[in-house]
Amino acid sequence: MANKIIKYFKRKIPFIKKPINEYKTNERFRIRSKYSKYLNKYIVRDNVILYESYHGKNFTGNPLTIFLKLSTLEEFQNYKHIIVVNENNPLVENFSKKPNVQIVSVDDDNYLKYLATAKYLINNTSFPYYFIKREGQIYINTWHGTPLKTLGIDINNAGMADHMNIQRNLLQTDFLISPNKFTYEKLLSSHDIINIFSGKIADIGYPRVDSTINSNREEVLSKLGIQSDKKVILYAPTWRGTVGNESDTSQKLLNEVLQLKERLGNDYIVLLKSHYFAYKYFEEKNLEDICIPNWFDTNVILAGIDILITDYSSIFFEFLPTEKTIIFYGDDIEQYAEERGFYLNIDTLPGPLCKEIEAVADNILKEGLIKDIYLDKYQKYKQSFCYNDDGNATDRLIDIIFRNKNKENTISVQTNKEKVLIYCGAFYNNGITMSALTLLDNIDYNKYEVVVIENPKGTDEKWNNIRKANKNVHFIYRPGVMNRTIFESYRHQWTLNRGISGKLMEMVVPKSLYKNEYRRIVGNTHFDYVINFGGYNDFWSLLFAFSEVKRKTIYLHNDMKEEFNKKIGGKFKHKKHLKVIFSTYKYYDQIVSVAKSTHETNFKNLGSLVPNASKKMTYINNLVNSKKVNNLKNRREYISYNGENYIVLEQNKNGNVIRVKGTQSPGSTDINLVTIGRLSPEKGHEKLIRAFYDALEIDNKMKLYIVGEGPLKSKLIEIINELNLTKKVFLVGQVENPFVLIKESDCFILSSNYEGQGLVLLETMIIGKPIIATDVTGVRSVLEGGYGQLIDNNESALRESIIDFARQYRKKECPKQKRFDYKRYNKQAMERFYKIVLSADGDK
Structure with missing residues (x-):
């Protein structure tokens, strides 16, 4: 017994030491931790004003002019003025002699304390990543000029998230001071928040221009x-x-x-x-x-x-x-x-x-x-x-903000539409991303302002997919990391290790930490709905679960129990994260699977985790991008190389260089089978390849095209080589246009062990090709009713279905499938989306 206790505590030593060591060795963590302590410990002080210019590099411009005026007015003599300057200069040294003026520098302890507690925060650029405008504080952003050159996302060749901290600061701003209409419109639109900015705009001129005029x-x-x-x-x-x-x-x-x-x-x-x-x-x-x-x-x-x-x-x-x-x-x-x-x-x-x-x-x-x-x-x-330049802009500012006068002259640019915040799932090349992009293309933007929230880091794959998003969508990014004290670090890590199960964990979970992080990112913006569309990320699941938003939805894109138990290379792929995510379901108003059969399976396996599961758990079919499918399916282009014909599936032009991606063209004398899906265990590709190998004994004039990338690629290549199938089975990889390959092939075959919905089945149904698919979760409810052939989920059934199809195809006796009315399907899916997700009560 004693040995077990000793071993238990030895295992816990790294857990105990990590936040302490981080505090000792990581200066940025130490700064964030102190700032968090001040946020939690001290109240906002009504008579304190903090001024910051250009990140503390100097003290000039609008903040200086405002300070000079306020410090001379009798009615503000009991106010304390905090000036942020990183290096002393004669001007600031002169100010520091006044008893109600204190000089601080960015990141020092006094700066952190006053940033957390001063009622009035005046800045002409942006506060650091860790800044959170708390309840009771008033943030006045004066910016620093009318823009001739472009800003934010308008800058040529700028990174898509380069503007994120200024964007985040603007979202926390209560009053944006502008010299003219042109400036505030360009500033807000270039930071992608023109219709969701919840602060007030004071188009009153710049205080600093008063200094020039007067x-x-x-x-x-x-x-x-x-x-x-x-x-x-x-x-x-x-x-x-x-x-x-x-x-x-x-x-x-x-x-x-x-x-x-x-x-x-x-x-x-x-x-x-x-x-x-x-x-x-x-x-x-x-x-x-x-x-x-x-x-x-x-x-x-x-x-x-x-x-x-x-x-x-x-x-x-x-x-x-x-x-x-x-x-x-x-x-x-x-x-x-x-x-x-x-x-x-x-x-x-x-x-x-x-x-x-x-x-x-x-x-x-x-x-x-x-x-x-x-x-x-x-x-x-x-x-x-x-x-506005009449020498009186500073007086107008003081009237509006400090005297509470003439506020009716301020401007609001946010629309009256309901606001929807969505996390789409990192925008990898997968079905979730394609589903999210299609959903974003179908939302009624006359009724909703839609904001997608994302992490700022990613590969070209991610940014290419984000560029495909509907142009009405706003994108905001999460700069920096979560502010947390040492104690909050323990609670957060414990939550990530154990999930929120049981009364003890309900007490341990740092709800205020997640609420603060949510506010750090979205600022003052009030959202009516949050949608965790990705459904696989524990951080975003926690953040949305404890956000103070009236309606919260999380999506389940698969048989989540199977995903929980999925192994790749002998290791559980999702188990750790899903344990946490499952435990957050109870905090969501709707838990939405992407197909009826998927919902039935998830309800059976996970319903016990969700209070009132029969009302909260439901399904909404993923939409299908019919426009994209119909457009790309007819883009038939071929090239010849070494005497072979290849069908072009992707083209990228960079300057004078064109990169082409394709595969050997389906032959007219062959029976061509195609499948599309991530090269991952749940897709059953090994089973399909072996079944196809056996079927070749009956009909040797067949080819199999496998479209997709994934962790099992190397293993599948070994199997193809082992079975001597290099001229029969083609691993095509991830391509922009798989639809032309589906159209040029004779049959689509899906060998999945489970699916969320099998979006590619809907795309194939639009093209009108015969379908053979395993009768599993997520597939059944898509194909039932005559849209394709459902078979048992085993190698033998796959083999026999391939052989049967080949015989029928040779005799031109392929069974006809029911025509897919994709317009009606999408209309019904969107009706359910509006009724379940974007409604106050979520009635089904």
Whole structure:
């Protein structure tokens, strides 16, 4: 007995040590853990305001202007101001002398505490991945400019999830401060949330532009130590370098400034306002004297200058109210347009666009003429983008947010449609993905806003499938990882190890942890329905189960007991995850199988886990993408190679290179059988190959095509070689167009040991080919009624059915199958989907 106890505790030592070691050795875990502790421990403090600009790199722009105004108003003297700056500078040092101002830096303990407890959070970019806006906090995102160049998903060649943390921050935003309509529309649409953003938009102008309008030129120049009797030029380019290679562009900037100074002479003063990284480069080279200090607010500088030189920076929009000259300098305009892209036609810019620094100097020297030439464009830009710039934007902001006045002037862009959140299952090349994409193509987008939630990492396979999704669908991504304390880590891991079974685990499961993670991702967005369509991921199952959404549905795409017991290479494929997932079923309102027979099996095996299972467990047939099938089935293309004809099943063009994927063409004298499915144990491919081998003794003029990829590929190749079937059995792999192969073949055969539904059967029924399939869960309810031949699930029955089909085919006596009315089928499936999943009561 003692030995058993000792062994038990030895097994538990890694479990006990892991979170502690992680806390000690992983700085990011330690930060998230502390932040979680503050969230759990402290209340929100009503009179605390936290300001952050550009991730704490400096303290400028809108947050600075708001702080300066609030700190001078008598009614806010009892407020505490938390300024986030990672490096001290003269401006911030001066502020820190005030008793109600505290300086913190990103990720330090005080930052974490105030981020968790300050009522007002003001940011012009985004807070870190771990940030969660809690109940009682008010998040004001001011952003930082009118966009000339593209943002988010609009950026040419951008990764599909590169924008995810800004997207996540916007979803948590209560008030989005915008200088004009153009900006908020582009910002929200480029982050794929234009119709689901639940915050209010204050189209009131930028507080930071007040600094430009209300500052005095002589005073600004005096602070900079510059003579006011000279023409002052500010060169403010967009940063082009990459982190770690700052010298790539910084040296070029230096050369350009020196050229301008030499060409323009002593009547002009040239100032450089460089990016943070370029400024650091100049500091390291002791050349910072040619730059405006990084901490000096750009908008204040704009009040003191006479001419602005920029490229694609949004700074010029905020210089427009001064009605002074703007010159654009972009020697890489074509490359930048191709790589990044622009929202506005470059030909409409309110100033000349130069490609050489010498041309910039020439235009400066004829400034008066330039102003006349571009006057009309200048005024049009002012009317379109600067209609709020009257020097009072900060007052309007304070009225709306802090005084609770004029809120009726804010704008809402979210629609009145019900919102649906779906996890589709990682978008692998499988039946679940195809079913999800077809469902997304059939939802009524006049009634619903549909949001798909995904992890940001994946292969080309995943992103290719996501690109196929209906264009009405919003995609949001989960950046970072879950915030958790050491204690929450134990509870979470225990849940993953044991599932939520029994009263003890009901107490152990960290429900608040999952609720916080859900809120971290979706922010303020209120969803009416969540659908765990994938059904195989324990994390998303837990997250949706404990979300505060009024209706929750989880899909069962297979005989889940068989999936639970499935082994590949001697190891259980899904057992660990499904144990957890099964235990979450009781928290869902509907547990939906994808076919009637699948539901009957799942109800029999898993009904005991679900309270009120007879009402909660049901089925909705997967839809079939008839449009895709009918389109692709007729795309017959052939190529010849080494005297053999091949049918093309996939084409990919990359530049001037075309990659073609195909297989040996079905011969007219052969009987051609085809099957499609993942090369996995449940599909029964080994059984089919051996049955086919035996059938060849009766009719040697037959071929078998197996379409799909999977973990058993190597084993199937061994069997094919062992049986000398390399010229009879073809492993085609995963292809974009298997439908043309089905049409060119003579019979579809399915050898599965169990199925969810067998979507490929429906696709074959559309094409109208004969079907032979094992009479198993998920297949029976699809084919019963005359849509195909159901046979016993064994090798012998497969062999005999192949032989019988060959005999009948040779005699042209193949039995006719019932015609499949796929339009009626899809209509009925969608009616059940709306009635069961997207309804308040889920009546069947």
